[in-house]
Amino acid sequence: MPKNSVIEENLFIGGLSTKGHSGNRSVINSPFDNQPIASVISADENDVRDAVAVASEAFRGNSPWRKLTSRNRCEVLLRLSALIRKHAGDLARLESMNVGKPLREARDEVQLAADCFQYYAGVTDKVGGQTIPAAVGGLNMTFREPIGVCVLIVPWNFPIAITSWKTAPALAMGNPVVVKPASQTPLTALRLANLALEAGIPPGVLNVVTGSGSVIGNALVRHPLVRKISFTGSIEVGSQIMKLAADDIKRVTLELGGKSANIIFTDADIPKAADSAVWSALGNAGQDCCSRSRLLIQKPVYRNFLSELTEKLKKIAVGDPLEEKTELGPLVTSSQRERVSEYVKLGKDEGAKLVCGGDRPDRKELAAGWFVNPALFTDVDPNMRIAQEEIFGPVITAIPFGTEDEAIEIANNSTYGLSGSVWTNDIGRALRVVRAVQTGVISVNSGHSVHLEAPFGGFKRSGMGRELGLAVLDHYTEWKSVYISTA
Numbered sequence: 001m002p003k004n005s006v007i008e009e010n011l012f013i014g015g016l017s018t019k020g021h022s023g024n025r026s027v028i029n030s031p032f033d034n035q036p037i038a039s040v041i042s043a044d045e046n047d048v049r050d051a052v053a054v055a056s057e058a059f060r061g062n063s064p065w066r067k068l069t070s071r072n073r074c075e076v077l078l079r080l081s082a083l084i085r086k087h088a089g090d091l092a093r094l095e096s097m098n099v100g101k102p103l104r105e106a107r108d109e110v111q112l113a114a115d116c117f118q119y120y121a122g123v124t125d126k127v128g129g130q131t132i133p134a135a136v137g138g139l140n141m142t143f144r145e146p147i148g149v150c151v152l153i154v155p156w157n158f159p160i161a162i163t164s165w166k167t168a169p170a171l172a173m174g175n176p177v178v179v180k181p182a183s184q185t186p187l188t189a190l191r192l193a194n195l196a197l198e199a200g201i202p203p204g205v206l207n208v209v210t211g212s213g214s215v216i217g218n219a220l221v222r223h224p225l226v227r228k229i230s231f232t233g234s235i236e237v238g239s240q241i242m243k244l245a246a247d248d249i250k251r252v253t254l255e256l257g258g259k260s261a262n263i264i265f266t267d268a269d270i271p272k273a274a275d276s277a278v279w280s281a282l283g284n285a286g287q288d289c290c291s292r293s294r295l296l297i298q299k300p301v302y303r304n305f306l307s308e309l310t311e312k313l314k315k316i317a318v319g320d321p322l323e324e325k326t327e328l329g330p331l332v333t334s335s336q337r338e339r340v341s342e343y344v345k346l347g348k349d350e351g352a353k354l355v356c357g358g359d360r361p362d363r364k365e366l367a368a369g370w371f372v373n374p375a376l377f378t379d380v381d382p383n384m385r386i387a388q389e390e391i392f393g394p395v396i397t398a399i400p401f402g403t404e405d406e407a408i409e410i411a412n413n414s415t416y417g418l419s420g421s422v423w424t425n426d427i428g429r430a431l432r433v434v435r436a437v438q439t440g441v442i443s444v445n446s447g448h449s450v451h452l453e454a455p456f457g458g459f460k461r462s463g464m465g466r467e468l469g470l471a472v473l474d475h476y477t478e479w480k481s482v483y484i485s486t487a
């Protein structure tokens with residue numbers, strides 16, 4: 001697709017591309033040069049009603065979707081995975097243009113989406129119920145049944161990955177879905193829905209409604225035929241959704257970000273830890289719920305570690321996300337850059353030392369984009385707001401610590417608990433620390449958070465429920481228990 005063409009997209013409801021009731025459009029600009037890249041429909045409440053109605057229809061007892069055997073469901077999900085791989089180049093380019101993330105990161109994300117459909121295709125014919133000897137005699141047997149219409153609300157930081165890791169398990173377990181992408185980044189979800197139809201997923205099973213969450217969010221969450229909401233995004237909206245869902249006892253899964261600790265002990269492989277400290281904090285320009293933005297370094301190596309890290313940060317290739325050599329692109333929107341710039345100012349006001357970055361690159365060709373140079377704050381007090389609040393940008397806050405107990409205390413001094421890392425060559429210490437840190441995901445001598453075969457989600461205000469692995473299947477099924485008397 002040529003760089004300067006504007007893509008025109010519609011809603012995707014019931015297997016059809018539709019302009020919806022109002023036909024109102026909004027334009028999406030590129031985070032790199034602020035030029036228009038797409039025009040999409042701003043859905044209203046009537047469009048939400050249509051999408052939920054067709055999804056609900058697709059769930060009726062004799063619908064083509066309900067009539068698919070588990071093997072048929074496996075086959076269509078595998079076909080969708082193969083189609084994502086076939087179109088991976090275009091999808092990655094689209095994601096890169098839309099989000100501003102470097103092409104190399106967008107490729108990994110598309111690969112994760114394809115892997116995700118492949119993985120959940122594999123569970124369709126393997127996850128079943130139990131037979132249980134009831135104490136009163138007779139027999140209990142259990143079925144795992146789909147819940148019904150699931151609304152999947154997706155953020156802008158990893159659009160195709162998060163759309164896939166919600167959609168794939170929901171479909172694998174037999175549910176129909178309505179996807180609500182973030183306003184800024186709906187493009188790959190719309191492509192995915194078209195590929196799903198091509199793969200043989202019946203019309204109405206996967207619908208995509210684009211538009212502002214503040215306009216259609218309530219209609220999606222409150223609709224009486226919606227039985228489950230899976231949301232990834234901010235705490236404010238997550239909490240609002242949970243309250244609205246309470247009226248109707250809807251199932252809710254929330255993934256709400258983090259402020260994760262990267263703990264470096266003196267005995268660690270320091271060069272490896274320093275490399276990882278860069279990208280486990282700054283991947284996707286730090287717009288990552290798993291970003292290890294709090295860097296806890298043991299005092300004997302604190303100064304040396306930071307000077308090595310500073311050199312690395314200064315060498316990061318900031319630039320056009322579509323260029324192969326680019327390592328860090330712009331932030332997603334001007335308001336996100338605004339937010340990050342305010343935190344950089346706040347850090348200075350709070351008394352932390354800004355060692356590098358936090359400003360805008362002075363290259364003319366980047367002047368129109370939402371860029372922020374990678375920033376490092378040192379001598380940060382764990383109670384400062386820059387060490388407590390999710391900045392969601394390329395900003396690392398470094399905190400020195402003395403003992404293992406102190407490291408654990410600082411790591412747990414957070415209302416969040418999503419991700420984290422521990423760097424040490426002492427296996428006993430590694431195990432003590434991973435058990436003591438209150439977080440849903442933690443790595444030893446690695447900066448990785450997401451393995452689609454393992455559960456992913458947060459402690460404390462980072463959310464509730466789990467995505468990925470087999471654990472997510474509990475969130476897309478109801479257990480039905482059937483008692484059979486043998487008397």
Ligand code: NAP
Binds near residue numbers: 181240255390
């Ligand atoms: P957000 O408002 O929570 O957006 C996330 C998703 O929720 C988007 O699809 C959004 O749609 C939708 N939404 C917004 N208001 C809604 C409502 N009332 N009902 C239902 N859905 C609604 O997040 P944001 O404003 O884009 O970002 C703000 C901050 O949230 C970030 O700086 C970051 O700290 C955090 N965040 C966390 C994650 C994460 O991965 N956990 C992801 C994104 C943001 P619209 O795009 O149309 O508003």
Ligand code: MG
Binds near residue numbers: 234237
């Ligand atoms: Mg918002």
